[in-house]
Amino acid sequence: MAEFSTRKRNTDDTNHNGKTKIKKKLHNETLEVVCRIAPYSDLDPCIIALDDEHVKLVPPPGVNKPEQVYKFGCVFDGQDSQRTVFRRCALDYVEDLVCGRNGLLFTYGVTGSGKTFTMTGDTDKAGILPRSLDVLFNSLPNQLEKCIFYPDGKNGFQIRSPSHAELARKQLQPFENKIAEHITESRKVLGFNNNMVSAVFVSYVEIYNEEVYDLLDENLRSNRLGLTKRLRKVSPEGPVYVENVTEIEVQSSDEALTQFLNAQQRRKVADTILNQNSSRSHSIFNIRLVMAPCEEDGRFYPVRDESKIIVSQLSLVDLAGSERTKRTENVGQRFEEGCNINKSLMTLRQCFNQLRESQRNPRREVNFISYRSSSLTWLFKSFFEGIGRIRMIICVNPLPADYKENITVLEFAELAQQVDIPEAVAPLFPLSDMANLPFSRRQIDSWHRELEQKLNLEPMQMQLFDPPPPFKNLAAPEDEETIRNLREYFIKKASQHQAYVNTVMQNAQDFSARLKKRLCYADLNEKRLNDMEIDLEEMRRYNTEATAQANQCKRQLNAMKLRLNKYECEDFVDRQREEDTRKKQQEMAAVMEQKSRTLQQAMDLVTSPIFPTTITTNLTPGTSHVAELRRQFGARSDEKIDSARRPPVQLPKSAGRVPQTNPQMTMFGKPRALPQVSTPLSAIAFREGRTGYMNPKFHRRSKSVGRVLDHQPVVQVPLGTVYQKVLPGNAKSTTRLKADDLKKCDEYLITHQEVDNRGNISTELVKGEIIPTAGGGSAVKFTDIERLKHESPSNF
Numbered sequence: 001m002a003e004f005s006t007r008k009r010n011t012d013d014t015n016h017n018g019k020t021k022i023k024k025k026l027h028n029e030t031l032e033v034v035c036r037i038a039p040y041s042d043l044d045p046c047i048i049a050l051d052d053e054h055v056k057l058v059p060p061p062g063v064n065k066p067e068q069v070y071k072f073g074c075v076f077d078g079q080d081s082q083r084t085v086f087r088r089c090a091l092d093y094v095e096d097l098v099c100g101r102n103g104l105l106f107t108y109g110v111t112g113s114g115k116t117f118t119m120t121g122d123t124d125k126a127g128i129l130p131r132s133l134d135v136l137f138n139s140l141p142n143q144l145e146k147c148i149f150y151p152d153g154k155n156g157f158q159i160r161s162p163s164h165a166e167l168a169r170k171q172l173q174p175f176e177n178k179i180a181e182h183i184t185e186s187r188k189v190l191g192f193n194n195n196m197v198s199a200v201f202v203s204y205v206e207i208y209n210e211e212v213y214d215l216l217d218e219n220l221r222s223n224r225l226g227l228t229k230r231l232r233k234v235s236p237e238g239p240v241y242v243e244n245v246t247e248i249e250v251q252s253s254d255e256a257l258t259q260f261l262n263a264q265q266r267r268k269v270a271d272t273i274l275n276q277n278s279s280r281s282h283s284i285f286n287i288r289l290v291m292a293p294c295e296e297d298g299r300f301y302p303v304r305d306e307s308k309i310i311v312s313q314l315s316l317v318d319l320a321g322s323e324r325t326k327r328t329e330n331v332g333q334r335f336e337e338g339c340n341i342n343k344s345l346m347t348l349r350q351c352f353n354q355l356r357e358s359q360r361n362p363r364r365e366v367n368f369i370s371y372r373s374s375s376l377t378w379l380f381k382s383f384f385e386g387i388g389r390i391r392m393i394i395c396v397n398p399l400p401a402d403y404k405e406n407i408t409v410l411e412f413a414e415l416a417q418q419v420d421i422p423e424a425v426a427p428l429f430p431l432s433d434m435a436n437l438p439f440s441r442r443q444i445d446s447w448h449r450e451l452e453q454k455l456n457l458e459p460m461q462m463q464l465f466d467p468p469p470p471f472k473n474l475a476a477p478e479d480e481e482t483i484r485n486l487r488e489y490f491i492k493k494a495s496q497h498q499a500y501v502n503t504v505m506q507n508a509q510d511f512s513a514r515l516k517k518r519l520c521y522a523d524l525n526e527k528r529l530n531d532m533e534i535d536l537e538e539m540r541r542y543n544t545e546a547t548a549q550a551n552q553c554k555r556q557l558n559a560m561k562l563r564l565n566k567y568e569c570e571d572f573v574d575r576q577r578e579e580d581t582r583k584k585q586q587e588m589a590a591v592m593e594q595k596s597r598t599l600q601q602a603m604d605l606v607t608s609p610i611f612p613t614t615i616t617t618n619l620t621p622g623t624s625h626v627a628e629l630r631r632q633f634g635a636r637s638d639e640k641i642d643s644a645r646r647p648p649v650q651l652p653k654s655a656g657r658v659p660q661t662n663p664q665m666t667m668f669g670k671p672r673a674l675p676q677v678s679t680p681l682s683a684i685a686f687r688e689g690r691t692g693y694m695n696p697k698f699h700r701r702s703k704s705v706g707r708v709l710d711h712q713p714v715v716q717v718p719l720g721t722v723y724q725k726v727l728p729g730n731a732k733s734t735t736r737l738k739a740d741d742l743k744k745c746d747e748y749l750i751t752h753q754e755v756d757n758r759g760n761i762s763t764e765l766v767k768g769e770i771i772p773t774a775g776g777g778s779a780v781k782f783t784d785i786e787r788l789k790h791e792s793p794s795n796f
């Protein structure tokens with residue numbers, strides 16, 4: 001079972017290598033608080049960053065209070081990027097994580113002050129959480145396959161056998177990367193022990209209305225009834241953990257982020273007056289790094305001994321914002337949420353107060369800290385007792401309207417900085433233990449070697465420690481010679497020493513200059529690297545934007561292609577239809593032509609000379625042939641003569657007044673111009689004697705019916721010719737046609753007189769059949785015209 005995070009280590013604990021662990025509590029350290037000021041470009045900001053460590057609280061106009069200065073571990077203003085905040089506030093926590101030390105990082109502030117922005121960020125401006133994941137996965141060289149470690153539900157981990165792990169892997173859903181390209185941190189941290197293998201697990205819980213919910217639980221829907229999780233302790237001294245929380249094993253930053261984003265959709269956020277996307281709960285994202293030593297036979301598999309498992313944890317907490325109901329104007333559910341948020345934040349403040357008091361008066365018998373008063377403080381308890389490092393990021397908004405809330409936040413920050421947190425256990429793998437030496441260490445070693453070479457110590461030392469010449473008792477007078485020798489010897493040695501010292505000094509100076517130069521280069525390179533990373537981020541952002549635009553263009557292009565395709569199809573169908581119509585027209589024209597040929601043949605037959613042609617006409621000489629008569633009739637009947645356009649008729653004085661036109665009826669009620677037809681009076685002759693020429697086309701077979709309607713002009717020119725029309729006795733005469741008249745008769749005869757410009761009068765008898773129409777009216781179908789033309793002798 002995992003030991004590292006579940007219990008506080010004792011000073012005399014030994015790690016799995018048998019080496020003595022680092023001393024646990026050297027001294028207490030205060031909780032580190034940093035401050036981040038949200039961007040503000042308006043007048044009268046109520047908070048101003050003075051330098052990297054101080055902020056000034058300025059009362060807005062009209063508020064009579066003194067300005068106050070607060071000190072923090074670090075201050076970020078609106079210009080500071082997410083990257084800067086991450087590197088200063090979280091990078092060392094990731095380093096701790098890979099070294100086996102726990103960390104708790106949380107944001108605190110008024111609603112809308114940028115807590116979620118700092119912790120999570122957005123696609124363009126990734127916050128601490130995605131960046132921490134990136135750096136963590138950049139820094140883990142020995143990641144195991146999935147399913148070898150598994151959580152036991154009690155804050156610990158177990159190891160599966162290879163076959164069980166294989167089986168479990170088969171049941172896993174393959175990971176589908178849904179993360180759009182995002183800004184990634186390319187940094188690595190050092191400290192991972194190369195003798196260990198590792199796996200990463202993430203869990204995500206929220207404390208909403210004092211209840212704990214598992215956000216990675218797929219069953220967590222809007223109805224959360226019965227889905228709360230309990231906070232438990234393995235032992236009275238052990239850390240508090242969420243019982244049976246879902247811990248998902250992840251192998252890349254993208255996979256962890258996918259899980260986070262899926263869970264984020266289940267988090268309680270709401271639109272409030274002060275923040276469109278206000279967190280209504282405290283959220284805790286835990287990254288747990290599980291490590292165990294490798295098998296001794298060199299296999300890439302952890303030793304099957306649970307006591308050797310080491311778990312370190314980084315908790316990233318986004319607290320809900322404190323809010324004043326008066327400003328938020330929340331009611332109902334939002335109001336209740338606000339009360340619970342404020343209550344848990346109050347308890348946090350209370351705990352800090354109690355911790356400070358108990359640290360100030362350690363001799364007091366009862367040092368009760370009310371951790372249990374809220375789920376949040378209960379969960380944080382282990383950290384306040386030294387299970388890991390704690391850092392709080394205070395987020396403030398310089399809006400003048402936030403002045404009062406900001407005072408509370410800054411006072412809380414001040415209080416927090418006075419709280420002594422027992423120093424967290426040191427990293428499990430201190431630098432000296434590191435399997436992979438940092439490059440800078442190697443560089444320093446090489447500098448040492450170079451220095452030794454430069455100083456050239458050994459030959460000098462050899463010279464320095466040349467044995468002095470042998471001498472006896474220097475007190476005797478005969479020893480003068482020896483003394484002289486010795487004196488020369490030491491003078492020589494002194495000058496040699498001086499030369500040596502000078503060389504050493506010279507070399508030291510040279511070395512110092514070179515070192516300075518190299519450090520400058522190192523600084524320069526660091527700066528260049530930073531600039532390049534900034535450029536890289538910028539380029540990635542452009543790239544993301546460009547990719548998004550390119551994708552949009554692609555989508556538009558595809559849509560246009562689809563439209564074009566549709567239009568082309570429609571056009572093709574139209575052309576096809578036109579072709580079909582044309583073909584049909586051609587076919588119909590062919591049929592019509594065929595029909596008219598047949599008709600022509602019939603007409604030719606009818607008008608052929610073998611038919612009796614006893615017509616005698618003295619009015620149209622040369623037209624005795626019926627076919628000719630038909631031709632004339634057909635030609636004339638096609639013309640629609642508008643009576644209104646006809647030239648005015650010149651009436652002879654004797655002729656009296658003759659109507660120019662006589663309206664005829666094709667369909668009763670619709671006047672139509674009379675066709676001018678020249679026809680011999682064959683029909684009249686026929687009627688006179690009921691014998692003679694009969695046009696079979698106009699012949700009525702039934703003679704039983706036949707009431708004739710004789711339609712006379714109002715004024716008729718009496719001509720008194722020999723040819724007079726003979727009508728049956730029951731014929732009805734009228735000058736004003738009525739509908740009833742048509743209904744009562746079967747045949748229709750209209751008399752029409754016309755005068756040409758020479759004064760010749762022609763009388764036309766137009767004959768027709770009266771037929772009923774579908775609409776209940778009557779229509780006249782003209783069947784024959786007979787014309788009597790009366791010419792004046794003066795025209796001869």
Ligand SMILES: Nc1ncnc2c1ncn2[C@@H]1O[C@H](COP(=O)(O)OP(=O)(O)OP(=O)(O)O)[C@@H](O)[C@H]1O
Binds near residue numbers: 109111320395
């Ligand atoms: N430093 C910053 N730079 C750019 N935008 C910021 C910054 N701080 C906050 N914002 C913007 O302010 C708005 C509110 O921020 P955020 O949602 O993070 O507030 P919050 O403190 O989490 O609020 P709540 O407690 O209600 O959830 C967001 O649109 C965010 O993008």
